[in-house]
Amino acid sequence: MTKHFKSMLVTTAVSTLLAFGAVAEEPVRGGTLIHAMTQTPRHLNPAVQSGIATGAPGTQLFAAPLRYDEDWTPQPYLAESWEWSEDGTQMTLKLVQGATFHDGEPITSEDVAFSVEVVKENHPFKTMFAPVTSVDTPDEHTAVLNLSQPHPALLLAMSSQLLPIIPKHIYGDGEDVKTHPRNSENVVGSGPFKLVEFKPDQHVIVERYDDFFMDGRPYLDKIVYRIIKDASSRAIGLENGELHMSTFENTVRNLKRMSENENLTVTPEGYAAVGPLNWLAFNVGSDGPLADKRVRQAIAYAIDKNFILNAIMLGLSEDAKTGIHPGSPLYNPDVNGYDLDVDKANALLDEAGYERGADGTRFSLTIDHGNPTTKPQAEFTKAALSKVGIDVTVNSYVDFPTWAQKISNHNFDMTWDTVFNWGDPVIGVHRTYSSDNIKPGVIWSNTQQYSNPKIDALMEEAGREIDPEKRRAMYNEFQEILAEDLPVYWTNTVPYHTVYSNEVGNPPLGIWASGSPYDLVYLKQ
Amino acid sequence: MALLMTILQRLAYAALLLIAVLVLNFSMMNLAPGDVADTIAASMGGADAEVMAQIRAEYGLDQPFLVQLANYIGRVLTFDLGYSYFYNQPVTKLIFERLPATLLLVITAQLLALIVGVLLGVFSARHPNGIANYFVTLLALFGYAAPVFWTGILLLIAFSLKIPLFPVGGMIDVTVEDNFFAKAVDIAHHMVLPVITLGSIFLALYSRLCRASMLEVLGSDYIRTAKAKGLTQREITLKHALKNALPPVVTLAGLQFSAVISGAVLVETVFSWPGLGQLALTSILARDTPTILGILFFSALVVVVGNLLTDMVLRAIDPRVRGRA
Numbered sequence: 001m002t003k004h005f006k007s008m009l010v011t012t013a014v015s016t017l018l019a020f021g022a023v024a025e026e027p028v029r030g031g032t033l034i035h036a037m038t039q040t041p042r043h044l045n046p047a048v049q050s051g052i053a054t055g056a057p058g059t060q061l062f063a064a065p066l067r068y069d070e071d072w073t074p075q076p077y078l079a080e081s082w083e084w085s086e087d088g089t090q091m092t093l094k095l096v097q098g099a100t101f102h103d104g105e106p107i108t109s110e111d112v113a114f115s116v117e118v119v120k121e122n123h124p125f126k127t128m129f130a131p132v133t134s135v136d137t138p139d140e141h142t143a144v145l146n147l148s149q150p151h152p153a154l155l156l157a158m159s160s161q162l163l164p165i166i167p168k169h170i171y172g173d174g175e176d177v178k179t180h181p182r183n184s185e186n187v188v189g190s191g192p193f194k195l196v197e198f199k200p201d202q203h204v205i206v207e208r209y210d211d212f213f214m215d216g217r218p219y220l221d222k223i224v225y226r227i228i229k230d231a232s233s234r235a236i237g238l239e240n241g242e243l244h245m246s247t248f249e250n251t252v253r254n255l256k257r258m259s260e261n262e263n264l265t266v267t268p269e270g271y272a273a274v275g276p277l278n279w280l281a282f283n284v285g286s287d288g289p290l291a292d293k294r295v296r297q298a299i300a301y302a303i304d305k306n307f308i309l310n311a312i313m314l315g316l317s318e319d320a321k322t323g324i325h326p327g328s329p330l331y332n333p334d335v336n337g338y339d340l341d342v343d344k345a346n347a348l349l350d351e352a353g354y355e356r357g358a359d360g361t362r363f364s365l366t367i368d369h370g371n372p373t374t375k376p377q378a379e380f381t382k383a384a385l386s387k388v389g390i391d392v393t394v395n396s397y398v399d400f401p402t403w404a405q406k407i408s409n410h411n412f413d414m415t416w417d418t419v420f421n422w423g424d425p426v427i428g429v430h431r432t433y434s435s436d437n438i439k440p441g442v443i444w445s446n447t448q449q450y451s452n453p454k455i456d457a458l459m460e461e462a463g464r465e466i467d468p469e470k471r472r473a474m475y476n477e478f479q480e481i482l483a484e485d486l487p488v489y490w491t492n493t494v495p496y497h498t499v500y501s502n503e504v505g506n507p508p509l510g511i512w513a514s515g516s517p518y519d520l521v522y523l524k525q
Numbered sequence: 526m527a528l529l530m531t532i533l534q535r536l537a538y539a540a541l542l543l544i545a546v547l548v549l550n551f552s553m554m555n556l557a558p559g560d561v562a563d564t565i566a567a568s569m570g571g572a573d574a575e576v577m578a579q580i581r582a583e584y585g586l587d588q589p590f591l592v593q594l595a596n597y598i599g600r601v602l603t604f605d606l607g608y609s610y611f612y613n614q615p616v617t618k619l620i621f622e623r624l625p626a627t628l629l630l631v632i633t634a635q636l637l638a639l640i641v642g643v644l645l646g647v648f649s650a651r652h653p654n655g656i657a658n659y660f661v662t663l664l665a666l667f668g669y670a671a672p673v674f675w676t677g678i679l680l681l682i683a684f685s686l687k688i689p690l691f692p693v694g695g696m697i698d699v700t701v702e703d704n705f706f707a708k709a710v711d712i713a714h715h716m717v718l719p720v721i722t723l724g725s726i727f728l729a730l731y732s733r734l735c736r737a738s739m740l741e742v743l744g745s746d747y748i749r750t751a752k753a754k755g756l757t758q759r760e761i762t763l764k765h766a767l768k769n770a771l772p773p774v775v776t777l778a779g780l781q782f783s784a785v786i787s788g789a790v791l792v793e794t795v796f797s798w799p800g801l802g803q804l805a806l807t808s809i810l811a812r813d814t815p816t817i818l819g820i821l822f823f824s825a826l827v828v829v830v831g832n833l834l835t836d837m838v839l840r841a842i843d844p845r846v847r848g849r850a
Contacts, residue, residue, distance in 0.1 A: 032700065040807060054825040124566065124576055142544055179613055200612055201807060205699060217612075224699055233680050236686045237693035334796045399569055401812045403561025408563075443566060511727045 012178060028503055031523035034220040035232045035514075040201045040227045043183035044163035045113060047171075052248055052274075055161035055515040057204040057225055060191035062164030063213075065093055065112065066155065068273065068511050072329050074155050078107065078165055078190065078213070082158075088150030088466040093158075095141040099168045099213035102187075102194040107213075109137035111190075114168035116145065118177050127426050128157035130522035149462045154470065156273065156423035160512040165190045182452040192218040192519040201227055204321070212519065219522035237497050238264060244523070245507065247514035248372065252314045255497050265507075266499050268316065272327025273511035275421025275428060276494035277320050278374060280367075280381065283412050284487050285438075285449025289354055290361050290413060296486040298348035299414075300338035300432035302388045303381060308491050312376045317495040322479040323429050324423045326493060326513070332476045345388045354389075362389040365413040369396060370403025374416035377491070381414075404443040418494055423511075425475060426463045432460060433482065439456040450487035532833075537827040546825040547601060547818075551594055554814050560586055562655055563611040564811045584610055595647035601822065607815035611808060616819035619804060627789050627800030629712075634720045638727035639778055645728075646735025646774075647767060650743060661732060669729035677722045677795035684718060691718050719796040723789065727781060734777055738770035772843045779835025 035327045037051045046058035065079035074082070077404035079093040099107040113135035145154070159162060170188050171177050178336040182188070187195040192214070193206035204225040208218050224244065235254040237243040239261055247270075249255060259266040280303075282290045289295045309317055315367040321337045326331050354362040365385075369378040375396060383390040393416075397403035407415055409480055422428030431437050431444065435451035455478060462474035484486075498514075500507045505522040552841045562580040581587045585596070600607060606616035645665075649658040668676075684690045692715055701711045711829065742748065743766055751761045792804035801820060808816035 044611065184613070200805045202695070202797075203699060212692065226695060226797070228694055229803075230674075230694075230795050230797070233681060233694050233795055236678075236681050240686050240689050240693065242693050243687075269713060316527060399557075399559075399812075400810065401561075401563040402557065402568060404563040406558040442574050444578055445574075 002367070009254055025385050025505060027219050027520070027522040028524060029219050029522070030221050031219075032224060033504070033518070033521065033523060034225055034242065034244045035221050035225045036237065036243045037086055037225045037227045038231075038234070038246075038248055039229060041198075041204070044187055044198060045166065045177070045180070045183040045506055046164045046193065047118050047166050048178045048183070050124050050161075052513075052515065055222075056247070057195075057198075057206060058164060059161050059191065059512075059515050059517055060193040060206050060223060061191050061195055062161075063099075063189075063191040063517065064159050064161075064163050064165065065095075066159045067517060068156075068159050070269075072511060073161065077159075079158075082155075082159045084466065088152070088464075089147045089156060090122070091145040091147070091154055093143045093145070095143070096213050097141065099190070100211050102189050102209055103167070103170075104211070105166075105167060105169055106140070107165060107190050108140045110140075111165055111168050112143040112316070113137055114172055115163060115165045118166065118171065119121045119163055122178055122241070123162075125157075125162070125422065125427050127430065128153065134406045150466045151426075152466050152468075153424035153426035153463065157427060158361040159423070160273070160515045162423070162427075172512040192222060192517055193220075196222070203227060207402060214519060218517075218519035219244075220518065221507070223518060228345050238501070241501065242412065243501075244504050245498070247496075247508070249499055250495045252312075252495055254314050255316055255499070256314055258499055261375050263502055264499055265502065267316070267507075267509065268493075268495065268497050268498050269509040270498050270507075270511070270513040271493070271496045272325060273421070274496070274513055274515070275325030275328060275423070276324060277323065277378065277421070277490055278317075278416065278418055278492050278494055279320075279323075279405075280377070280489040280491065281417050282487060283410060283414070283448060285410060285451075286413065288365070288413065289352070290365070292352045293485055294348045294352040295354070296489070297338070298345040298352070298388065299385060299390070300489040301341045301345035301348070302390075302488060303338075303384045303489070303491075304340040305338070305491055306340070307380060307384075308377060312380065313492060313495050316497065317492040319492050320490045322483060323432060323488065324425060324475065324479060325356060328421065328425075330425060330472060330475045332479040334476075335480050338489065342387060348362075349388060349390075356389045360389055364391040364393070366393045366395055368403060368412050368415040369394070369407060369417075370400055370407070371416070371418050372396075373494075374418065377416050379504070380417075407447050408439075408441050408443040408445070410440060410447060410449055425459075430459045430463070433487065442503055452481070452485060455481055455485075535836075539833070542829060543825055545821060546600055548822045549593070550818050551597055554818060555590055555593070557812075559812060561620040561812045561814065562586065565610070569597070593695075597818070606819040606822065609808070609816045611813040611816065613646075616815050618731055619816060620801065620819055621626040623799065623801045623804045626798060627793070627802060630719055630792070630798060630800060631714065631789055633716065634723040635727055635778065635781065637720065637732055638686070639774075641840055642731025643735045643767075643771075643774060645732040647739055647762060649732070650736045650739030651762065653740065661736070665729040665732050667729075669733075670724035673722060673726065673791040674795050676725055677718070677792060678719050680722060681795070691715075694795070696799055702839045703781065706812055719798055720791050722795070723792045728768070730777060730781070731774055734771060735774050738773050739766055740771045742766045768842070772839055774845075775838055775842065776835060779831055779838070 041053040042049055044057055044061055046054050063078045065077060066074045067077040069075055078095060080096045081094045083092045096298050101107055108420055116129060116132060116135050118134060129151050131147045132145050133148050134146045161202060167188050170182055171180055184198050190210060194204040194209045194213045196207050198204045205220045209522055231251040231254055234246055238246055238258060253267055258264050261346045283298050309319060320326055321335050322332055349362055356362050367378050367381055369375060378394045382394050385392050406412055420428055432446055433450055434446055435456050438449050439444040439445040458474055458478045462471050465471040498507060503524050505524050506520040510516050564579045565580055566577060609619055611618050614618055617743050645661045649661040652658050681693060685693045694717050696712060701707055748765060751765050789800055789802035790806055793800050794806060805820050
């Protein structure tokens with residue numbers, strides 16, 4: 001009892017200290033943040049354009065109903081409260097009072113209903129709002145989303161760039177929202193910053209919206225997003241102080257060098273919901289040896305994951321054992337991770353009936369890669385598999401569409417790939433394993449052609465389960481079965497890092513990286 | 526009259542050539558696997574089959590090849606280069622928006638390289654065995670052999686990081702005040718490193734060619750005659766030798782000017798210069814066919830016009846060409 005009390009005292013003392021620490025660092029108002037971007041956005045409206053290029057400026061221009069802290073806990077944003085109905089088929093949002101768009105018009109529940117409709121209609125992630133049947137607007141500040149079934153993924157789908165609240169009086173004019181001219185010019189948003197100028201391949205400039213609905217925010221006067229496609233140029237700009245911050249940096253050698261610079265902080269924090277993974281995908285549906293799960297397991301055992309993590313990624317990437325990102329609360333770290341075991345690999349291949357031939361070779365496979373960052377893994381795989389008698393030919397594709405056509409039409413043996421989780425598994429994980437999603441011609445569908453009724457059923461149930469503990473148990477089982485079936489051999493998280501100067505306060509280290517509102521970010525001094 | 530006929534004839538050839546370029550480019554783009562629907566889907570992080578079909582229908586990609594080709598040629602003949610899939614803007618507008626930045630960069634680099642290259646070439650031809658000559662040769666070989674992106678990054682490390690004199694990229698600093706003089710100075714400041722990088726390749730070509738050409742001329746009989754007449758070394762070099770050594774250099778410069786876009790792609794990427802090169806790269810990676818075709822067509826146009834102009838300049842500086850028509 002006393003012991004418990006003591007530890008409580010210590011905890012209180014520590015949190016008091018922490019609180020004081022926070023007080024010492026009082027945010028400062030003003031200043032222009034110079035932020036690097038790695039690619040140019042097509043336009044700035046995340047309602048009809050997914051991806052990180054539109055997401056970074058898009059989340060400054062448009063507010064979502066919810067935002068998330070580092071612990072995956074939803075926080076009020078444009079919605080001051082949100083409530084599930086008893087059976088989980090109704091979500092009631094109460095909007096903050098007095099919020100306005102950048103043209104001064106009030107943000108109402110009508111706009112929320114309109115935004116949900118536009119996203120549902122046009123956004124590529126159909127699973128986000130598929131169960132939404134209608135949105136009621138009993139009053140200006142209340143929006144009720146009616147669902148055909150319980151849908152816990154809705155919460156994450158209402159955060160970050162996934163549900164930007166866009167003005168109905170602008171985008172509801174009958175023009176197609178996907179190609180609406182106001183997506184890149186005269187953008188009228190709902191977020192902390194308003195658009196000053198967007199020049200493709202050059203910059204996006206946003207400035208503080210003085211009537212932002214959260215008092216006293218944002219702290220920054222302006223954010224200048226400079227589009228610099230060359231990774232080395234960005235690194236030099238960060239090192240010489242010309243840039244304050246860059247996100248989604250994954251050139252490991254540059255990251256190593258920058259982390260030695262005392263003016264810079266290099267951190268992998270902030271990408272948990274983005275959930276970027278590298279994996280080796282198998283064409284399970286092909287006639288070849290890969291249809292046999294023992295062969296797939298043998299390949300996983302033959303590849304030394306530590307080499308990938310430490311030699312290729314220079315220790316900047318995390319071990320990922322399943323298709324759910326290790327930063328997610330649903331990640332199951334207890335599944336088989338396929339540590340290097342060449343004997344076991346050989347035994348499994350023998351057992352599967354692929355004896356070594358006279359020249360020591362069992363069979364030949366090809367490995368494709370489209371993203372240049374996975375080239376070292378592809379070459380390493382060739383070397384590793386030759387030790388167990390599998391002859392591998394590496395095909396490199398400089399150009400994305402060529403690779404995508406080949407993979408999405410199931411015309412491959414193995415490929416290294418980079419795929420994002422996008423928050424809830426329903427949004428970005430199910431698509432890889434669902435047998436309903438074997439769709440020729442569509443990249444990042446179930447291109448492995450993997451089909452397991454048990455997995456289909458688990459996804460179906462977990463997608464509807466509102467009890468977090470039960471849901472977690474279902475996803476644990478889901479990950480165990482997949483780790484056994486191994487349609488994909490997951491190896492590591494993509495080493496995305498945020499690099500920021502010591503002048504930056506409150507960098508975006510939540511779960512959505514630069515796809516979070518920057519209303520709290522400030523420049524010191 | 527003969528001149529007019531020549532020009533008309535050349536223009537007719539040029540028109541035929543441009544149409545051939547159009548057909549060839551369009552066919553080649555169609556041969557490549559994959560299309561813009563794939564890249565749009567990729568930039569969105571994946572899409573379903575319905576969305577993909579919708580995108581293809583929107584851009585007319587579901588039509589037969591010959592129909593697409595006929596539509597395209599028809600539109601280009603009315604000076605409509607189409608609509609960019611990626612940027613959602615008319616291609617002509619995109620090209621003309623980016624053109625000034627590229628022209629500024631390429632023309633500055635070219636002129637600088639031409640002047641310095643000719644001077645260095647003349648100098649080293651005059652002293653073919655001096656130490657300075659070896660220095661020029663070395664510089665030229667280095668400039669020619671070093672990959673552009675490598676030179677660019679090296680210059681950035683040296684003069685942007687170690688000795689922070691120049692910005693790391695871009696064309697203007699958005700925080701600079703809005704008056705013409707301040708902007709001009711700012712752009713010039715941003716231009717220094719990319720111009721040196723791009724100029725280094727051209728410099729090598731011009732100085733080597735000018736040197737070789739000068740050496741050949743300096744060995745000819747009329748130079749000996751000039752010397753015998755008692756002309757000064759300076760007069761011989763400038764009036765007699767250089768004038769005769771220049772035509773090959775001008776021809777090369779004309780060809781190089783035509784390569785506006787190809788030369789600038791890498792430099793523009795390293796220095797984030799917002800020109801046609803970056804537009805070309807983005808649209809190739811995005812499989813933005815109308816923009817790629819537009820840029821290719823535009824480049825072909827520049828090559829054709831560039832060649833015509835070179836011919837004219839050669840006529841002006843070399844009377845021998847005039848006789849040949």
